Amino acid sequence: MTSQGDKLAGVGPEQLRQQLRRETNPKAIKRPTAELLYTEDMSPHKIERILGFPAQTVYNWLDVVAERGQAYS
Helix, strand or coil, X not given: CCCCCHHHCCCCHHHXXXXXXXXXXXXXXXXXXXXXXXXXXXXXXXXXXXXXXXXXXXXXXXXXXXXXXXXXX
């Protein structure tokens, strides 16, 4: 199990911010927003409370990014 914020060790906050700036689809903005909050030491459960989608969804998104080693495109 990884400690808080470790799942995205190879992905920097600036990389996620750039992805947010480029994204135009409102639905697609959810994922990099959750990833950015995670890199700022917010737990998936807190992200769930703030953004309103399940913590398991956040974990799934984080796993996809961690496997790729970079923010999605």
